[in-house]
Amino acid sequence: xxxxxxxxxxxxxxxxxxxxxxxxxSLAELxxxxxxxxxxxxxxxxxxxxxAYFLKHLRRGLPVIVVxxxxxxxxxxxxxxxxxxxxxxxxxxxxxADGDIVSAGAAALDKRVAETAAAANISGLEFYFGIPGTIxxxxxxxxxANGSETRDVLIEATGIGRDGTRHTFTxxxxxxxxxxxxxxPSIIFTSARFRGAIAAPEAIRAxxxxxxxxxxxxxxxxxxxxxxxFQNPPGHSAWKLIDAAGCRGLRVGGAQVSExxxxxxxxxxxxxxxxxxxxxxxxxARVKENSGIELHWEIKRIGIPA
Numbered sequence: 001x002x003x004x005x006x007x008x009x010x011x012x013x014x015x016x017x018x019x020x021x022x023x024x025x026s027l028a029e030l031x032x033x034x035x036x037x038x039x040x041x042x043x044x045x046x047x048x049x050x051x052a053y054f055l056k057h058l059r060r061g062l063p064v065i066v067v068x069x070x071x072x073x074x075x076x077x078x079x080x081x082x083x084x085x086x087x088x089x090x091x092x093x094x095x096x097a098d099g100d101i102v103s104a105g106a107a108a109l110d111k112r113v114a115e116t117a118a119a120a121n122i123s124g125l126e127f128y129f130g131i132p133g134t135i136x137x138x139x140x141x142x143x144x145a146n147g148s149e150t151r152d153v154l155i156e157a158t159g160i161g162r163d164g165t166r167h168t169f170t171x172x173x174x175x176x177x178x179x180x181x182x183x184x185p186s187i188i189f190t191s192a193r194f195r196g197a198i199a200a201p202e203a204i205r206a207x208x209x210x211x212x213x214x215x216x217x218x219x220x221x222x223x224x225x226x227x228x229x230f231q232n233p234p235g236h237s238a239w240k241l242i243d244a245a246g247c248r249g250l251r252v253g254g255a256q257v258s259e260x261x262x263x264x265x266x267x268x269x270x271x272x273x274x275x276x277x278x279x280x281x282x283x284x285a286r287v288k289e290n291s292g293i294e295l296h297w298e299i300k301r302i303g304i305p306a
Contacts, residue, residue, distance in 0.1 A: 001078050001306065003040035010041065014057045019045040027075045027084065030067065032132075034224050035273040036075025037303060039084035047091040048160065048190045055188075056164025058083070064162070065302055066188050068107070068134040072141070072227045076303035077273045085188065087136060092190060097122060100196050101155070106136030106189045110143065117196055118204045124153050124196030126204060130211040132227065139189045141298075142176045146211050151176035153194040159187040179231050179298055220258045224267035229280055230295040238295055239263040242283055245290040252279040265299075277301060 005023040025042035028034050045051035058064070063082030067073060092107035097120035104113050114129035127148035128138070137143060138150045139157050157169045167187060175182025215221055230238040242248070242262040250257045254271030257279065258264040265276055284295045 001037050003038070003079065003081060007041055010058075013059070014054060017054060018047075018050045019043055019054065024079075025084075027067070027070075027080065030086070031070030031073050031075055031226075032224060033070075033074060033226050033267050033271070033273070033276060035077070035267060035271060035276060037077050037079025037273075037306065039080045041083045043083055043085050044088050045085065045091060048166075050091075051085070051087075051188065051190065052160050052164040052166065054164075055160055055162055058162075064186070066136065067302075068137045069109070069132070071132045072137065072299050074226060074273055074276055074299055074301045076277070076301065077306035078304035080303040087134075087188075087190070092136075100198055102194045102196065103191065104135045104194070105191050106134060106139070108135050109133075110135060110138055113194070114208060117194075118201070118208060121198055121201050121204065122196035123199035123204050123207070124148075125194060126207040126211055129208045130215050132221075135192055136189045139174070139192055140181060140183075141179050142174075142181055144179075146214065149176070153196060155193040155195050157189055157192040159183070159189040162186040218261055220260045220264050220266055223258070223264075224269075224271075225258070225264050226276075226299045228263050228298050229265050230263055230284070231298045233293050233295065236293060237263075241287045241291055241293055241295065245283070245286040247283050247286055250279065250283065252276075252282060255279040257283060272306075273303070274306065 002024050007021045007023045022042045024038045026038050027036045066085045087107040089107050092105035095104045095108045095116045097116050102117050110128040110131040114125050117125040127145045130145040131143050142150050154171045159167050232238050239262040247257050248262050249259050253275035254268050255275040256266050256268050258266050287295050
């Protein structure tokens with residue numbers, strides 16, 4: 001599918017823009033599943049000021065979606081109308097440690113934040129070592145693993161509103177819930193500050209090794225996957241419900257429920273976004289029929305069908 005090219009209109013309205021605008025840019029290679037259609041416009045801002053300038057001058061009503069490294073994302077095959085914004089590591093990827101505080105841009109990899117904290121003998125952020133996403137996604141989804149979550153360590157986050165205004169959010173302002181936050185979805189997070197605790201470096205490294213070993217032995221991390229597919233229902237493990245419903249190894253087209261971990265879907269090589277989403281919905285239906293429990297997607301699904 002090809003969308004009308006609106007980049008000339010955007011450039012004319014924003015002569016001071018420094019970031020990059022690309023029309024009908026394929027998004028498949030930007031996601032871990034390696035599926036999906038194009039973005040009508042893909043915008044990569046130069047820095048926070050450039051992002052604010054862009055949003056301030058953007059035509060009202062034009063859809064805007066933000067993506068990170070695409071590790072927990074299905075892009076539908078018809079692509080995404082409007083603007084997709086992707087923050088670059090160059091403009092939004094800086095990570096620094098000072099005392100027991102770690103500051104990070106929204107495009108910084110969670111793993112790099114954990115490594116920076118460890119190098120400064122800061123504990124409490126080891127769980128990020130096992131999350132294959134960015135800080136922006138962790139803020140939006142209250143990213144967590146191995147018994148810890150973003151809300152356990154966040155001091156404050158900053159973001160840009162749809163009108164180009166800069167906002168600061170305390171931990172309480174974020175209104176964190178399990179795998180989510182209550183901040184206006186139109187806010188684009190740009191940075192955050194976290195507080196850990198000074199600890200012995202060997203203890204921190206031991207914890208990070210535990211996190212890594214868990215991922216390597218229990219999850220299909222070398223496949224084309226999207227991480228945990230469904231949220232754990234209260235009092236239950238999603239993978240156990242999926243397994244009990246007979247879905248281990250289930251296939252739809254080129255998509256398959258992982259044999260290693262039932263809460264992971266994988267692209268076996270030729271899957272489409274439709275295959276993966278249909279497989280997920282099939283799993284949800286079988287779990288509901290078997291246990292009466294409704295699974296909710298943790299993976300974000302964006303775009304339109306082919």
